[in-house]
Amino acid sequence: MDGTVLNRDHEISRENCEWIHRAIDSGIVVMFATGREVQSIEQYVKQLGLESPLVSVNGSEVWTSPGSLLVRHILTDEWVEELHRIARNTDCRYWAYTVNQVFTTRDWPDRIDRPSGDPWLKFGIHCDDLNLLPELRGRLEAMGHFEVTNSSPRNLEINPSGINKASGLREVCRLLDIRMEEVAACGDSLNDLEMIRSAGLGIAMGNAQEAVKQAADAVTGTNDEDGVAQAIRMILGE
Template sequence: MERKMLVLDIDGTLTNSKKEITSKTKEAIIKLQKNGHIVVIASGRPTAGIIDIADELELDVYGGFVLSYNGAKITSWRTNEVVYQQVLPAKYIRILYDFAKENNVGLVTYEDECVVTGTRHDKYMEHEAKINGIRIKDVAPFPDYVNFNVNKCLMTAEPEKALEVENKLNEMYGNELSIYRSEPFFVEIMPQNVDKAATLDVLVNMLGLNKENTICCGDGFNDLSMIKYAGIGVAMENAQEIVKESADYVTKSNDDDGIVHVIEKFIFNEKKAV
């Protein structure tokens, strides 16, 4: 059996609607790692928001990896070493802050186990902090406080407004930064040419693997790049329609152990996963 790499988004993919990994899904993931395959968590979340999940799946034991910030950082979970990262040029912190204030949208970045903001709170910012299990830290002035390396900024707004913000930012800085929505209400801003596929390609080459043996699973807009990149691109049944249209295979939903069916079908070739 050829060594394969299973790449998993978290929210809406690996975890169910309760933000939990079911015992059946966990068992299947542990089994494939015991059989020598590699598991990679690829998420828009900050690294701090992935720790519990990576530990639950025993990535440290079996040598898995975490791609956080939509791929701006790769961490080897066995050694806790950052093996690759890209950061936003410092000048954009003030530019993005001014844009957020002018357009009345939320703006956050990340520091240790905090979501850092200098703008008003909204329910989407609160949601980001909650799903990552970290607190919101208000700072002022934001551009002066954020004098550390930043892998990603996130703007938050109502979906219609977020689409408008995404388009505006791409018109202004699309040739300089990577800007796209991960959820209808989240606009991700990262260093140029950063997305899950670009960073996954770095990891695949680093490990000397064949990208045809990668299986990438996701449900959101920010999963599109890796689903198109993968040897087998998988969309969850609950995925955005454009994601399902771009996938090689649509599995069951995140509430119906869709990842288990992927593992059975494409790694262990078990007939029951039809």
């Protein structure tokens, strides 16, 4: 969503709205696959009137439709304790999503262990010093139980190993009885990379990180140039 369908003002433009609805009217299922928690995308789902499946928190949650959970993948309390220990020993800021809450460096909870209905879903680290990120990423990946991506060049996003937007889309494909080859996906950051590689048509935004552009089948306009609308026009042949 951020850097893709949302412009710099965090809005869905009139042009993007129009072409999203044209795609829906043509019989295409249009859905969000986002790193955000589901609560923060509700206004956009309502704006577009979507009743389609959702992939949220980088694939940690997959929804058959808004409000109807299909599957959830969690970070264990022990893993989050490890991540918190690593993050607080750097000069970086950190945050984490549970099912119902967002915790940050400033309001980190006294207890890591979560109630059964509110487990951890994703951990994030933001560093202004870009030189720290490669070392941190390598350390986290070496642990063997984390999927490490980003939503900007200045952060790392950590989900359970094997859980990403592509794994979420595969769940949706099974639900809809279609193949990944029939999916078109747009994105701009490394948390979109596996999705763009796995989709039948992977489209990088004009503002995408270079690795995403290199992996994509096509590059559209930026998020401030209605790049999603441009991509839909291409797909519809209009």
